[in-house]
Amino acid sequence: MVNARIGIAAASIAVVAGGLLAALGATAAGAASGICATPGKCFLTSLPPSQQSVAAGVSQQYTFTVTNEATTQTLGSVQLTAPPGFVISSASGPAGSASSTATTALFLNLGLSPTQSATVTVTASAPCGGGTSVWSVQAKQSNQFNGPNNTFVVDPNSSLGVTVSGSCSLAFLNEPNGTQVGAHITTQVASSGSPVSVEVLDGHGNLITTSTAAITVAIGANPGPGALSGTTTVNAVGGVASFTDLSINQAGTGYTLQATSPGITQQPPATSSDFNIWSVLQSCSGQCSGSSSSKTTTGTVTTSSGGSGEFLGLGLGGASFSCGSSYQPLSDPLSFDVLDQTGTANPGALFTTVLEISKSVVQSSGHPGASTWQICYGSQQPFTALPNTAGTATIGGVTYMTGLLPDCNNTASNPPCVLSRNKDNAGNVIVTFLAVGDPFART
Numbered sequence: 250m251v252n253a254r255i256g257i258a259a260a261s262i263a264v265v266a267g268g269l270l271a272a273l274g275a276t277a278a279g280a281a282s283g284i285c286a287t288p289g290k291c292f293l294t295s296l297p298p299s300q301q302s303v304a305a306g307v308s309q310q311y312t313f314t315v316t317n318e319a320t321t322q323t324l325g326s327v328q329l330t331a332p333p334g335f336v337i338s339s340a341s342g343p344a345g346s347a348s349s350t351a352t353t354a355l356f357l358n359l360g361l362s363p364t365q366s367a368t369v370t371v372t373a374s375a376p377c378g379g380g381t382s383v384w385s386v387q388a389k390q391s392n393q394f395n396g397p398n399n400t401f402v403v404d405p406n407s408s409l410g411v412t413v414s415g416s417c418s419l420a421f422l423n424e425p426n427g428t429q430v431g432a433h434i435t436t437q438v439a440s441s442g443s444p445v446s447v448e449v450l451d452g453h454g455n456l457i458t459t460s461t462a463a464i465t466v467a468i469g470a471n472p473g474p475g476a477l478s479g480t481t482t483v484n485a486v487g488g489v490a491s492f493t494d495l496s497i498n499q500a501g502t503g504y505t506l507q508a509t510s511p512g513i514t515q516q517p518p519a520t521s522s523d524f525n526i527w528s529v530l531q532s533c534s535g536q537c538s539g540s541s542s543s544k545t546t547t548g549t550v551t552t553s554s555g556g557s558g559e560f561l562g563l564g565l566g567g568a569s570f571s572c573g574s575s576y577q578p579l580s581d582p583l584s585f586d587v588l589d590q591t592g593t594a595n596p597g598a599l600f601t602t603v604l605e606i607s608k609s610v611v612q613s614s615g616h617p618g619a620s621t622w623q624i625c626y627g628s629q630q631p632f633t634a635l636p637n638t639a640g641t642a643t644i645g646g647v648t649y650m651t652g653l654l655p656d657c658n659n660t661a662s663n664p665p666c667v668l669s670r671n672k673d674n675a676g677n678v679i680v681t682f683l684a685v686g687d688p689f690a691r692t
Contacts, residue, residue: 291318292388293404294327301410304452306417308338308374308459315369315388317361317401324361324401325392327369329354330385332411334376334512338459342369358392374459377417377512384409415452419464419508419519422448422489426592427525427562433479434495437590439530439560444493447508447519449485457488462510464490469507469520472567472645473499477506500528500541501567502584502689503645523645524592525564525584533561533587541565547605548583554598555587562586568689570642572625572653574635579614580606580692585684594687596630599664602684604692608676619670619678624654626682627689632665644689654682 293316300311317324330353331337340347340354347369348355354371361367386409390399423446425434436442449460465482468475479494497504506521528541533555540549541563550563564584571578587598604624611617626632627642627649634652642651657666664683671679680692 289318289320290322290390290399290401291404292316292324292327292401293318294386294407294409296384296408296411298408301408302412302414303375305375305377305379305413305415306449306451306457306460307453308372308457311371311373311384311411313369313371313384313386314366315356315359315361315386316366317363318404319363319401321363322390322399322401323363324365324388325357325359325390326394327356327359327386327388328394329356329369329371330387331371331373332382332384334378334382335373335411336459337371337373339372340370343367355394357394360392374457375411375413378514379413379416381410381412384411413452416515417452417457417513418450418454418515419447419510419513420450421506421508421519421521422446423491424522425495425504425506425524427527427530427588428496429527429530430500431496431498432530433493434497434524438562438588438592439532439590441590444491445495445506445521446489446491447485448490449488449510449513460485460488462490462513464508464510466492466495466506466508468497469505469518470503470523470646472501472503472569473497473526475499475501475504475526475567497526499567500526500564502564503568503647525562525645526567527562527564528566529561529563531561533559537561539563539585543581545579545607545610546581546583547603548581548585549603549605550583550585551601552587552598554595554600556589556595558590559595560588560590562588568644570625570627570644570649570651570689570691572623572634572651573638573640574653576623576625576638576653577614578625578691579610580604582689582691584687584689586687596686598686600684600688601668601681602690603679603681604690606678606680606692611672611676611678619672619680622670622678622680622692624665624667624680624682625651625691626654626665626684627651628665628684628686630686632685633662649689657683 340349342356388401475497483490508519529539536553538551568582587595639652668681
């Protein structure tokens with residue numbers, strides 16, 4: 250070995266020539282160093298430099314050259330063991346000698362005489378985490394890799410290290426879309442699309458088609474707050490995990506899902522696009538109406554803006570915003586849209602909306618009459634607000650303009666505006682207003 254040669258040359262200047270020749274001769278025969286002492290059964294295994302680095306999760310072929318450095322003994326068989334986390338898919342060697350498991354590759358009947366070499370190949374996928382690790386190798390004189398006393402010694406100059414770079418990642422392949430409380434979440438509105446799915450990507454961003462990783466989804470952003478039900482952990486098939494029965498039990502604007510998997514240390518976790526869960530979601534062609542109630546608030550929305558294949562969505566709760574001046578929000582927030590199957594809102598939709606506030610809230614508010622109740626409104630479209638009440642709010646990751654609505658009997662006002670304020674015989678306050686686009690409102 251190289252270290253042995255240097256040691257001999259440095260030991261005695263007077264016998265440099267003889268010592269160096271002796272070292273070279275002994276190395277060629279395989280018995281010069283302490284590692285390769287008598288009986289001198291050493292072997293060298295090398296991996297090309299181009300195969301000593303790989304991106305996380307990538308499957309590639311590893312070509313090992315095995316050289317018999319023994320003095321007289323024949324090298325009959327070799328076993329390679331993959332580094333931790335690597336998964337072997339196949340192996341090949343001379344004359345069909347190879348077999349493999351997920352972690353080892355065995356090559357029999359090699360019959361390598363001293364100084365002879367053989368090339369063996371192993372196809373394996375790298376783990377999803379980065380780092381440097383080493384293939385381990387054993388060789389025996391026996392052609393069948395058996396017997397306790399015929400093991401060869403690995404030459405320390407063998408090159409068996411592999412560096413894994415980067416990391417695997419997850420990505421949403423089929424994104425979630427809005428649906429009604431308790432209904433299955435799919436890629437289209439009202440549970441009319443394909444299941445939500447997540448794919449496993451290697452360090453180059455390519456799909457790992459061999460991956461069977463267990464993938465778990467959970468709620469990320471949670472405006473409801475809602476709970477996720479259904480089968481939340483699924484094993485990937487061909488690198489893709491499909492979630493067919495997910496649902497959320499609370500209305501909200503701007504939910505997201507996050508995906509994780511053991512061994513994939515992705516930060517932040519893979520996150521879906523945002524989606525809404527509606528209290529009511531119904532097919533709407535022409536005029537349609539929907540209503541939803543909580544303990545304190547009832548919201549009723551009517552529109553004639555629905556087209557073929559569109560839906561009226563109505564959500565009560567699951568958002569937070571306020572307006573300027575001395576206004577104090579008391580009702581649950583109400584959101585409503587006319588949507589197509591992709592979840593795109595109709596910006597020109599017109600609505601007549603009624604917010605009813607329960608007697609208990611009215612009594613505790615200090616405003617027993619209906620005349621002082623105002624509508625705090627949020628919209629992505631500019632609108633006229635009462636003086637000193639305009640502002641902005643972020644709802645579900647989207648910036649809305651906010652403000653208190655003027656009355657519709659003001660001739661300068663167009664929708665959105667307040668039509669009427671009343672108090673019924675039960676003591677509930679009822680405010681009716683006109684709205685446009687995809688707005689939010691509360692009292």
